[in-house]
Amino acid sequence: MHPDQHKVAAARLWAANRYPYLASAVFALSVDAVEGLGGIQVDEWWRVHLDPDVAGRWDINQLGGELLHLTAHVLRDHAGRAKAVELGDTAELAHWVDAADAEIGDDFPVDLPRARPSATATQLGCRDGGLAEEYFRSGDPLASRDGDQQWDCGSGAHGRTGPFDPPPPSSDRGERRAGVGREQQELIRQQVANDVLSADGAPPGLRRWAETRRSPTVDWRAELAAEIRRGVASRRGAVDYSYERPSRRAAAMSEIGGGHGIVALPSLRDPSIDVAVVCDTSSSVDDTLLSTALAEVEGLLRAAGIARVDVLACDDAVQAVSRVRRIEEVQLFGGGGTDMAAGLAVAQDRRPRPSVIVVLxxxxxxxxxVPPERCVVIVGLLGVDPASGLTPPDPPTWSRTVRIEATRSGPNR
Ligand SMILES: [Zn+2]
Structure with missing residues (x-):
C-alpha cells in the first residue's frame, strides 16, 4: 500500500507555503511507503520512508510538520556530522538524534504541528540556540525508551543505515533517480541558505545556519550553479522562480513518478531547454574574469546535459552570435561601450527561443x-577592480544576480 499521494502532496504544499524559503528542499524529498516502519524517517539520500498505516492516522498539518522536521535534518547534514562524532551503541544514537532534534527546535516556532514528540534543549538540560554537537556532549540523555522507535528520524539524522533503508542510489544518471546525490544536496543547501537570508522573518536558528554557509568561502560557482538550476527548473514549471510559493503545477508534478514519487527539483538533464549567454565585451570588462566565468557556465550547462547554447558577444551592440557546443569555440568581439539591453533583445529573438539567459x-x-517574457535572466556580475572606485548600479530586480569575484582561484568543489 502506498501512502495517500494526495495527502503527501497536500502536506508538502502546506510545508512549502508555510516556510517558502525551505521549499527547494521540501520539494527535493522523495516519499516512499515502507510497511511496518512504525513512523517516518529520512535517509541520507533525502528519501523519506513513511509507514502508510501511520500516515493514515496523521492529519495533513502533522504530516507537513514531520516533512519539515526531516527536511531540517538533511539540510543540516546531521548524518555527516554524526559520523564525525563517531556514535557507539543505540543509546548514543538516540542521544544524538535528540541532540539534533533540539538543534532543529530553534528552526521552527513552537507551534509547528508534529505527530511525534522530539527532544528540546531544555529537556536535555541545555540552553537553546546551540548545536547538536554541544547538546550531545553536555546534554543529559533522556530516559530509556524501550520499544519506542519514535525517536528514530532515520539515517538522514544519524548516518547509520537501518533494516528499512533501501540501498543507496546506484547511479548518478537518470532524471527520476530516487534520492538526491551529494553534490546536488550541497547545491540545494546553498539555495536554501540564500533563500533564508533574503526572506523576511526567518527564525534566528535558521538564519545562523544560513550565515555559516555564506562565510568567506561563498563560492560564486555554487551560487551560479544554483541559479541556473533554479532557472531551468522554473522554466519546466517545477519551482516558482519568484520564491513566493510553489505553483499548483509543481504540486501536481511532484506526484508524478508512481512508487518513487517526487523529485520536484528536477535534475537539469533536459535537452528541450535552450540557454543563451550574453557576454559583455566592452572595454571596461576584465577579460580574464569573463573567460573564467564563461568557462564555468559552459561546465555547468554541459553537466546539465544542455547541448544547445547561444553565446552572444555584446558591447553596445551584438557583435557575434554563435551556437556552440564548447565555449572555447567562441570568439569574443567587442571593446566599445556597453548596452546589455541590446544583447538581451537579440537573445530573445533567437529560435528556438531561450528559456534561460545568462548575462555576464x-x-x-x-x-x-521590463523583463523578457517567459524567460529567466541570471546576471553574473563580474567584479570591478576596487581601485577604480566605481560601483555599478544594481541589475534589475527581475533578474537574479550572482557576484563573480576574481580573488579565489580554482573551483571549490
Ligand atoms: Zn528528528
Whole structure:
C-alpha cells in the first residue's frame, strides 16, 4: 500500500507555503511507503520512508510538520556530522538524534504541528540556540525508551543505515533517480541558505545556519550553479522562480513518478531547454574574469546535459552570435561601450527561443525596463577592480544576480 499521494502532496504544499524559503528542499524529498516502519524517517539520500498505516492516522498539518522536521535534518547534514562524532551503541544514537532534534527546535516556532514528540534543549538540560554537537556532549540523555522507535528520524539524522533503508542510489544518471546525490544536496543547501537570508522573518536558528554557509568561502560557482538550476527548473514549471510559493503545477508534478514519487527539483538533464549567454565585451570588462566565468557556465550547462547554447558577444551592440557546443569555440568581439539591453533583445529573438539567459557583465550598462517574457535572466556580475572606485548600479530586480569575484582561484568543489 502506498501512502495517500494526495495527502503527501497536500502536506508538502502546506510545508512549502508555510516556510517558502525551505521549499527547494521540501520539494527535493522523495516519499516512499515502507510497511511496518512504525513512523517516518529520512535517509541520507533525502528519501523519506513513511509507514502508510501511520500516515493514515496523521492529519495533513502533522504530516507537513514531520516533512519539515526531516527536511531540517538533511539540510543540516546531521548524518555527516554524526559520523564525525563517531556514535557507539543505540543509546548514543538516540542521544544524538535528540541532540539534533533540539538543534532543529530553534528552526521552527513552537507551534509547528508534529505527530511525534522530539527532544528540546531544555529537556536535555541545555540552553537553546546551540548545536547538536554541544547538546550531545553536555546534554543529559533522556530516559530509556524501550520499544519506542519514535525517536528514530532515520539515517538522514544519524548516518547509520537501518533494516528499512533501501540501498543507496546506484547511479548518478537518470532524471527520476530516487534520492538526491551529494553534490546536488550541497547545491540545494546553498539555495536554501540564500533563500533564508533574503526572506523576511526567518527564525534566528535558521538564519545562523544560513550565515555559516555564506562565510568567506561563498563560492560564486555554487551560487551560479544554483541559479541556473533554479532557472531551468522554473522554466519546466517545477519551482516558482519568484520564491513566493510553489505553483499548483509543481504540486501536481511532484506526484508524478508512481512508487518513487517526487523529485520536484528536477535534475537539469533536459535537452528541450535552450540557454543563451550574453557576454559583455566592452572595454571596461576584465577579460580574464569573463573567460573564467564563461568557462564555468559552459561546465555547468554541459553537466546539465544542455547541448544547445547561444553565446552572444555584446558591447553596445551584438557583435557575434554563435551556437556552440564548447565555449572555447567562441570568439569574443567587442571593446566599445556597453548596452546589455541590446544583447538581451537579440537573445530573445533567437529560435528556438531561450528559456534561460545568462548575462555576464560588469554591470555598467543600461537594462530594459521590463523583463523578457517567459524567460529567466541570471546576471553574473563580474567584479570591478576596487581601485577604480566605481560601483555599478544594481541589475534589475527581475533578474537574479550572482557576484563573480576574481580573488579565489580554482573551483571549490
Ligand atoms: Zn528528528
Amino acid at each position: 557583465t560588469d554591470g555598467f550598462t543600461p537594462w530594459p525596463s
